[in-house]
Amino acid sequence: MFEPTRLVLARARRGLTKRQLSERSGLSIRTLTALEQGPDPAPTDRTVEALSSSLGFPREFFSGEEMEALPAEAATFRALTRLSARERDAALAAGRLALALSEWIESRFELPQVDIPQLASEAPEAAAEAVRARWGMGLGPIPNLVHLLEAHGVRVFSLATDCSEVDAFSLWRDGKPFVFLNTNKSGERSRMDAAHELGHLVLHPEYDRSVSRQLERDAALFASAFLMPQASLIGRHGMYPTLDELVHGKREWSVSLAAYVQRLYTAGLITEWHHRSLFIELSKRGYRSGEPDGIERERSQILEQVFGYLRREGVTRSDVARALALSKQDLDALVFGLVFSSVDGAAERPGRAQRGHIRVVGAQ
Numbered sequence: 001m002f003e004p005t006r007l008v009l010a011r012a013r014r015g016l017t018k019r020q021l022s023e024r025s026g027l028s029i030r031t032l033t034a035l036e037q038g039p040d041p042a043p044t045d046r047t048v049e050a051l052s053s054s055l056g057f058p059r060e061f062f063s064g065e066e067m068e069a070l071p072a073e074a075a076t077f078r079a080l081t082r083l084s085a086r087e088r089d090a091a092l093a094a095g096r097l098a099l100a101l102s103e104w105i106e107s108r109f110e111l112p113q114v115d116i117p118q119l120a121s122e123a124p125e126a127a128a129e130a131v132r133a134r135w136g137m138g139l140g141p142i143p144n145l146v147h148l149l150e151a152h153g154v155r156v157f158s159l160a161t162d163c164s165e166v167d168a169f170s171l172w173r174d175g176k177p178f179v180f181l182n183t184n185k186s187g188e189r190s191r192m193d194a195a196h197e198l199g200h201l202v203l204h205p206e207y208d209r210s211v212s213r214q215l216e217r218d219a220a221l222f223a224s225a226f227l228m229p230q231a232s233l234i235g236r237h238g239m240y241p242t243l244d245e246l247v248h249g250k251r252e253w254s255v256s257l258a259a260y261v262q263r264l265y266t267a268g269l270i271t272e273w274h275h276r277s278l279f280i281e282l283s284k285r286g287y288r289s290g291e292p293d294g295i296e297r298e299r300s301q302i303l304e305q306v307f308g309y310l311r312r313e314g315v316t317r318s319d320v321a322r323a324l325a326l327s328k329q330d331l332d333a334l335v336f337g338l339v340f341s342s343v344d345g346a347a348e349r350p351g352r353a354q355r356g357h358i359r360v361v362g363a364q
């Protein structure tokens with residue numbers, strides 16, 4: 001049975017208008033409209049083939065369960081002004097495919113329980129402290145934020161690499177928190193994005209998270225307070241630290257130098273004047289675009305363990321893609337930068353031994 005919602009989703013994922021798809025597929029706009037509205041008439045095999053090859057989705061994708069696109073208000077996007085509706089919808093469509101992958105994983109593995117405090121009434125700084133306290137983290141640097149989120153039930157996926165205007169986004173779905181990271185950004189930026197999205201999950205749990213500047217400011221403040229607790233920064237530097245001194249600090253906290261300078265300011269540890277002059281120097285040295293002493297990207301513990309386990313069982317990523325009726329490229333895009341290899345058959349690097357975060361459900 002042909003499923004209209006899946007055509008809508010596939011077209012959104014590729015960022016195509018009906019006219020563009022019509023040109024690519026040779027199908028008329030009227031036919032496409034009828035197919036997207038459904039339910040009848042059932043398309044011929046040739047029509048499905050044309051859709052499949054012009055959209056890059058296997059034919060099987062177009063049948064199966066309903067797959068509604070995620071509503072725009074379910075997710076918060078930064079930089080919404082620079083983002084076209086089509087780019088936003090492409091990112092949301094990628095998110096919807098990630099939900100399908102996540103469901104597939106969860107039918108086979110038992111993932112950590114969700115433990116995301118809901119602190120909508122707290123100020124961002126206080127909420128960040130409360131989450132650290134609840135998770136028993138102390139006040140030190142966080143070694144790996146993606147692992148930390150995953151250990152508390154967050155499902156982390158990669159945003160398809162062609163959505164470069166999208167930093168990251170997050171949403172709740174059926175009581176489960178999802179974070180999507182643009183893994184083309186630097187390790188520091190991506191780490192800050194992950195903390196920012198945690199801020200949304202903690203502070204803005206309501207379904208309709210229609211964008212407001214205040215939500216974005218709150219999430220940003222939460223992120224920097226969560227990564228760099230004020231109590232740990234007091235007394236580290238004099239009133240007028242130089243940029244070179246601060247490079248040591250930012251290395252310790254695994255954040256960008258700009259984020260570190262900004263945090264010292266919001267924590268009330270440097271003056272506005274000094275903050276401004278440090279930023280002028282940052283720009284002069286080109287540190288706004290290129291990070292001195294960059295860190296490695298954080299990877300997903302859960303996805304590595306899942307795909308590692310499957311690999312040992314003889315299940316490749318291509319097999320998983322087939323099970324989900326996705327192309328291998330679309331599947332890879334969802335885990336891009338979060339697992340070591342994107343190529344089946346490439347040497348597998350053993351993951352670091354960690355506490356058993358995931359458990360396989362039933363016998364495979």
Ligand SMILES: [Zn+2]
Binds near residue numbers: 076077196216
């Ligand atoms: Zn945001």
